[in-house]
Amino acid sequence: MDLSTEIGSLNLKNPLIAASGCFGYGVEYADVVDLASLGAVAVKGLFLTERLGHPPPRIIETPAGMLNAIGLQGVGVHRFIREYLPQLQNSGAVTIVNICGTTIEEYEELTRILSDVEGVAAIELNISCPNIKAGGITFGCNLAGTHDVVQAAKRATHLPVIPKLTPNVTDIASFARVAEEAGADAISLVNTFLAMSIDVETRRSRLANVVGGLSGPAIRPIAVRMVYECHQAVSIPIIGMGGITTANDVLEFMIAGASAVQVGTANFVDPYIWKKLMVGLNNYLEKHEIKRLRDIIGTLEVDLAEEA
Amino acid sequence: MVMELEARVESNVRLSDEYNVVTLEAPSIAANADPGQFVMVKLSDSQEPLLRRPFSIFEICRNSSGAPTGFSLLNKRIGIVTQQIFDLTDTKRVSVLGPLGRPFTAINKPTQAWLVAGGVGLAPFLMLSEKLRRQGVAVTLYYGARNANELFYINIFEQLGVNVVTATEDGSLGVQGVITVALNERLQKIETNEALMIYACGPTPMMQAVTNLATEYHLPIEVSLEQVMGCGLGGCYSCVVRIRDEQGQEHYTRSCVNGPVLPGEQIVWEAL
Numbered sequence: 001m002d003l004s005t006e007i008g009s010l011n012l013k014n015p016l017i018a019a020s021g022c023f024g025y026g027v028e029y030a031d032v033v034d035l036a037s038l039g040a041v042a043v044k045g046l047f048l049t050e051r052l053g054h055p056p057p058r059i060i061e062t063p064a065g066m067l068n069a070i071g072l073q074g075v076g077v078h079r080f081i082r083e084y085l086p087q088l089q090n091s092g093a094v095t096i097v098n099i100c101g102t103t104i105e106e107y108e109e110l111t112r113i114l115s116d117v118e119g120v121a122a123i124e125l126n127i128s129c130p131n132i133k134a135g136g137i138t139f140g141c142n143l144a145g146t147h148d149v150v151q152a153a154k155r156a157t158h159l160p161v162i163p164k165l166t167p168n169v170t171d172i173a174s175f176a177r178v179a180e181e182a183g184a185d186a187i188s189l190v191n192t193f194l195a196m197s198i199d200v201e202t203r204r205s206r207l208a209n210v211v212g213g214l215s216g217p218a219i220r221p222i223a224v225r226m227v228y229e230c231h232q233a234v235s236i237p238i239i240g241m242g243g244i245t246t247a248n249d250v251l252e253f254m255i256a257g258a259s260a261v262q263v264g265t266a267n268f269v270d271p272y273i274w275k276k277l278m279v280g281l282n283n284y285l286e287k288h289e290i291k292r293l294r295d296i297i298g299t300l301e302v303d304l305a306e307e308a
Numbered sequence: 309m310v311m312e313l314e315a316r317v318e319s320n321v322r323l324s325d326e327y328n329v330v331t332l333e334a335p336s337i338a339a340n341a342d343p344g345q346f347v348m349v350k351l352s353d354s355q356e357p358l359l360r361r362p363f364s365i366f367e368i369c370r371n372s373s374g375a376p377t378g379f380s381l382l383n384k385r386i387g388i389v390t391q392q393i394f395d396l397t398d399t400k401r402v403s404v405l406g407p408l409g410r411p412f413t414a415i416n417k418p419t420q421a422w423l424v425a426g427g428v429g430l431a432p433f434l435m436l437s438e439k440l441r442r443q444g445v446a447v448t449l450y451y452g453a454r455n456a457n458e459l460f461y462i463n464i465f466e467q468l469g470v471n472v473v474t475a476t477e478d479g480s481l482g483v484q485g486v487i488t489v490a491l492n493e494r495l496q497k498i499e500t501n502e503a504l505m506i507y508a509c510g511p512t513p514m515m516q517a518v519t520n521l522a523t524e525y526h527l528p529i530e531v532s533l534e535q536v537m538g539c540g541l542g543g544c545y546s547c548v549v550r551i552r553d554e555q556g557q558e559h560y561t562r563s564c565v566n567g568p569v570l571p572g573e574q575i576v577w578e579a580l
Contacts, residue, residue, distance in 0.1 A: 021544075022539075022544060023543050024541075024542050024543040024544075024545070028542035029541060029543060031309070031310050032310055052559060052560060055550070055560075056535065056548055056549075057536050057546075058536075058546040058548065059536060059546035061359055063355075066358060066359060265358070268539040269359060271312070271405070271543075272312055
């Protein structure tokens with residue numbers, strides 16, 4: 001069975017991508033997963049310099065999900081290139097580097113730096129992290145900001161540029177449209193939903209950062225709807241994510257319009273999930289006598305009833 | 309080598325209204341585990357609770373020829389998952405991922421090992437005692453709990469040749485008060501030629517107090533921390549501990565891959 005898919009000029013052997021922020025720098029998982037067997041690995045969001053991140057507690061469980069406020073702790077782009085990228089290259093992983101900045105110039109510089117080294121397959125623009133004060137979501141919640149960041153990154157690279165959209169907006173499809181107009185090769189969605197959880201005994205937030213991002217199965221139906229809306233609005237490929245746990249979940253996103261998917265929270269629960277998802281996808285194709293998985297992308301059947 | 313397996317529950321022994329010991333059939337994990345390492349546990353495919361939970365490996369179980377067959381978890385009923393583990397039946401299977409984390413640094417004789425345990429913090433010290441005693445190291449266990457009914461398995465430690473010092477808050481067994489009082493009394497009597505390594509596991513204030521004592525007496529100390537964890541493999545950056553490195557720089561380190569055992573003096577205790 002053919003599980004391969006395309007994200008612009010990027011050919012992936014299957015649609016399963018490890019989600020940024022949920023897979024370290026990839027190398028942490030080299031013992032449990034053959035990184036080359038994944039469609040791609042999206043590494044943890046990188047700034048130009050190292051970042052301390054937020055104090056703990058950084059995660060808390062909620063029904064069928066979790067909140068996180070990690071605060072983009074990270075080694076910075078230069079240490080990543082020195083210490084982690086060579087290991088990723090040796091493993092055969094297709095590496096998507098997720099980047100984050102506080103100004104458009106920082107995004108541009110990060111993109112340029114990563115385009116000058118070997119082993120980077122695509123740039124994912126984190127304009128959607130809900131947990132940091134400056135940067136990221138300031139661009140992702142503003143149509144002009146989204147446009148300018150994408151345009152600046154595109155100017156700086158020959159690599160595919162994939163802005164990662166936030167769901168914390170009224171109309172996500174308008175952001176997809178603006179990203180496409182600015183030259184994005186694809187879009188990925190959704191990042192986490194801004195949320196909070198309170199300990200009523202202490203009347204304190206259960207996260208040190210007070211608010212955090214909700215992920216996991218709890219958000220999946222909203223994420224599927226958003227992928228569907230964006231698929232109707234743009235013609236560039238979509239990488240869908242949000243609470244994927246089973247092969248059926250992958251299929252839901254693809255039928256809604258995603259060309260590939262990212263898996264995050266479920267990988268925490270089961271780091272061996274990738275093989276199970278691949279088996280499930282193959283079984284589906286066999287059962288429905290479909291030769292190529294990509295043939296199901298955006299094939300949602302809709303019978304719209306007339307409004308009364 | 310990390311593995312995941314669906315372990316059969318061999319037994320669930322209730323030790324008190326709050327404590328129990330669950331034995332799991334998991335030969336491959338048991339054979340590869342070092343003292344201080346942990347496993348990530350999930351009791352069902354249920355999405356609530358969604359995430360795995362970290363547990364210290366308590367005892368390595370062996371068959372009559374000495375081959376590892378599995379391990380046990382020392383559990384205290386506190387939250388949802390610990391309640392589920394308290395209620396486990398031997399018809400259940402438990403998903404275990406491990407062995408994970410940085411183990412204790414094992415010392416050699418003539419250096420002595422002092423193990424300081426508070427409550428359920430006893431868990432990582434049985435494996436450590438076995439290993440150290442095999443190497444001929446003199447081991448003392450300082451073990452504190454609220455009362456005598458919550459001090460478990462003292463005889464197993466004594467059978468290994470471990471010298472056990474106990475303390476209870478109500479004075480029902482051993483020294484009355486917290487275990488650090490007993491530790492401090494003994495520290496005041498150490499000879500200058502006594503080489504010592506201290507290991508601590510228990511409530512954070514206890515581990516901080518033990519670290520302060522170790523620092524005062526210029527003794528090396530390792531503590532085993534329990535942080536909220538997402539993945540156990542270094543992927544999520546949620547289980548971080550603030551540490552101060554040799555240059556005095558502070559940063560957050562992941563307790564799942566760089567711990568759970570960390571040098572006590574590096575930890576910024578006020579931030580824990």
